Structures are given as C-alpha cells and as structure tokens.
Amino acid sequence: MDKRDTCNDDFLRSYIDPGKIEKAPAEFTSLTMDRIRLETASHKPDKVKAGRWVVPVLSVLVTAALITAALIFIPSEEGSNLLSRIPGLVPDISIVLPHPDFGFLRDINLPGWMVYGTACIFFLAFFDRALWGLFHREK
Amino acid sequence: MSYKGDIFYIEQVLCGKTEAYSLIIDRHKDRGFNLAFRISGNREDAEEILQDSFLKAFNSLKGFRMKSSFSTWFYRIVYNTAISRVRSRKNSPLSLEEFPADYIDFFTKGQTQEETESEYRESLINFALQKISEEERALITLHYYEDLDIREISDITGISSTNIKVRLFRARQKMIQIIAKAEKKNLILNG
Numbered sequence: 017m018d019k020r021d022t023c024n025d026d027f028l029r030s031y032i033d034p035g036k037i038e039k040a041p042a043e044f045t046s047l048t049m050d051r052i053r054l055e056t057a058s059h060k061p062d063k064v065k066a067g068r069w070v071v072p073v074l075s076v077l078v079t080a081a082l083i084t085a086a087l088i089f090i091p092s093e094e095g096s097n098l099l100s101r102i103p104g105l106v107p108d109i110s111i112v113l114p115h116p117d118f119g120f121l122r123d124i125n126l127p128g129w130m131v132y133g134t135a136c137i138f139f140l141a142f143f144d145r146a147l148w149g150l151f152h153r154e155k
Numbered sequence: 156m157s158y159k160g161d162i163f164y165i166e167q168v169l170c171g172k173t174e175a176y177s178l179i180i181d182r183h184k185d186r187g188f189n190l191a192f193r194i195s196g197n198r199e200d201a202e203e204i205l206q207d208s209f210l211k212a213f214n215s216l217k218g219f220r221m222k223s224s225f226s227t228w229f230y231r232i233v234y235n236t237a238i239s240r241v242r243s244r245k246n247s248p249l250s251l252e253e254f255p256a257d258y259i260d261f262f263t264k265g266q267t268q269e270e271t272e273s274e275y276r277e278s279l280i281n282f283a284l285q286k287i288s289e290e291e292r293a294l295i296t297l298h299y300y301e302d303l304d305i306r307e308i309s310d311i312t313g314i315s316s317t318n319i320k321v322r323l324f325r326a327r328q329k330m331i332q333i334i335a336k337a338e339k340k341n342l343i344l345n346g
Contacts, residue, residue, distance in 0.1 A: 029299065034301075037300055038188055038189045038201070040188035041198075041202065048206050048210070049177050055210065
C-alpha cells in the first residue's frame with residue numbers, strides 16, 4: 017500500500033465503523049429453521065409413497081386365497097375336491113441333467129500378450145473410474 | 156450455554172439432530188446478514204440471500220471439510236448467492252441526487268451530535284457502496300467491516316490476492332470520490 021492509498025484507507029476508516037453492522041431480524045433463526053424443516057420433510061419419502069406396495073400385495077394375497085379356497089372347497093366329479101386331483105394331473109417327469117465336459121478349457125492356449133493386454137484394460141478401466149470420481153465429485 | 160464450536164454442532168446435525176443447526180444460524184446470522192446487506196443494498200433481499208445461504212449450507216454439510224473454517228466456507232456461500240442475486244436484479248445505479256444529503260435532516264430525531272454524525276456517515280457509506288460494483292462492495296465489507304486479511308478475502312471470493320489488492324485500491328478511490336462529491340453537495344446546500 018503506497019502513501020496515497022494509505023491516506024485513502026485512513027479516510028475510509030474514519031467513515032466506517034466496524035462495530036456498526038446490520039443485524040439480522042430477531043425471528044430470523046426460527047424462520048430459517050422452519051424453512052429447513054419444511055424442505056427436509058419434503059425430501060423424505062412420505063407415507064403414501066412408502067405404502068404404494070400395499071395395494072398390489074393385498075391384491076395378490078386375496079387372489080391367492082380365492083384360488084386356494086376354490087381348489088379346496090369346490091368338489092370334483094369323483095366326489096373329492098380339486099386339490100386332491102392335482103397330483104394326478106402332473107405327469108411323471110424324469111429329468112436327466114446333462115454332464116458338460118469342460119476339459120476343452122484346459123486345451124486353450126492363449127498367446128502371452130493377451131494376458132498382459134487384459135490386465136492393462138482392467139488397470140485402465142480402474143484408473144478411468146478413479147479420475148471420474150475425482151473430477152465429478154459433488155460440490 | 157457457551158458455544159461449543161461450529162464443528163461440534165455440524166457433527167450433531169450430521170448425526171440427525173437438525174435442531175443443532177439453529178445454534179450455528181444464531182452464531183453466524185449477523186455477520187452473514189451484514190455482508191448480504193452491503194452487497195444487495197436492502198434488508199429484504201439480504202434476508203432472502205441469507206436464508207438461501209443457510210439452506211444451501213445445510214444441504215451441503217456432508218461435503219464440508221471439518222478441518223477448514225466454517226465461517227469462511229459459509230461466507231463464500233453468502234458471497235456467491237448475493238453476487239448472483241444482485242446481478243440477476245440489475246437495478247440502475249443511484250444518481251448522486253438520490254443521496255439524502257441534507258445533513259440537517261439527521262438532526263430531527265433528538266439525537267446527540269455524535270449519534271447524528273455517526274448516522275450521517277453510515278448513510279453516506281451505504282450510498283457510496285451502492286455506487287460501486289457488487290464485487291467491490293463485497294471486498295470493502297469483508298475488509299473494513301469484517302476486518303479480514305487479503306488471504307481470507309481471497310478464500311471467500313476466489314479472487315487472487317494480487318487482484319484483491321488492485322480491486323480494493325480502485326474501490327477505495329471510487330468511494331472517496333463519491334463521498335467527497337456528496338459532502339461537497341451537502342456543504343453547498345447547508346452553507
């Protein structure tokens with residue numbers, strides 16, 4: 017600060033009283049807190065949203081109960097109910113699971129550069145993700 | 156109850172005790188309001204700016220680095236909010252004729268000579284502040300009212316220290332010219 021600027025500074029300080037600051041209104045804190053509570057509450061999931069699964073779940077339960085009741089209580093032609101006839105409707109199924117042969121995997125002969133290439137791709141992907149995280153951090 | 160420090164209450168807020176934030180507001184509202192008021196030039200805008208700033212700060216508390224100063228961080232939010240609000244408002248600057256220059260008007264409230272002079276100077280400063288740019292207003296407020304050093308002002312405004320010195324120099328010169336003109340006009344009016 018040169019001499020002239022120091023004079024300007026002194027002159028301005030003679031006009032400005034640092035103790036005389038404009039103060040916030042008395043009810044400012046409570047008003048701001050009300051606004052914060054309101055905005056915080058609006059971001060929370062409300063009861064209507066939380067209960068949006070109630071109707072479909074109830075609907076599924078009622079449907080299932082009706083089907084079960086029908087199977088148990090509606091009599092079939094032979095005097096028994098529908099439920100007892102279900103096993104007769106299902107044919108005997110004998111499933112034979114295939115036995116896959118993975119022996120061919122041992123016969124694969126990859127060139128050496130491919131291993132290094134794959135490792136390099138993984139490394140670059142990791143590096144890219146780290147950089148993205150660094151520069152797209154939420155402010 | 157003694158204030159336990161910003162970090163203590165911030166941690167409480169982050170733990171879900173939202174009410175602890177009211178103590179932070181109480182602590183910083185007056186300084187924040189003063190900055191917002193000096194930049195915007197009226198109390199209604201200042202109140203809105205400050206409320207928005209506290210809300211922004213509340214929503215960003217998770218991102219606040221506990222090692223840094225809350226007041227600097229919060230001032231930065233107030234500064235940015237106020238500057239963008241004033242820029243979007245784009246009011247025409249006051250002319251010198253709009254200054255309530257009649258010194259005698261300040262005597263009508265039954266105050267002492269000292270109080271009257273203080274009030275007169277305060278209104279003169281507010282008038283001069285409205286005649287300079289919003290950025291210069293902020294620099295003058297932070298430097299003279301908040302008594303912050305150049306480095307702290309740089310942290311808040313994001314302007315380099317060298318640039319702040321230059322801008323403060325210019326702002327000072329402008330303010331003095333405006334005050335001198337207003338005083339001269341007042342002298343002519345009141346003999």
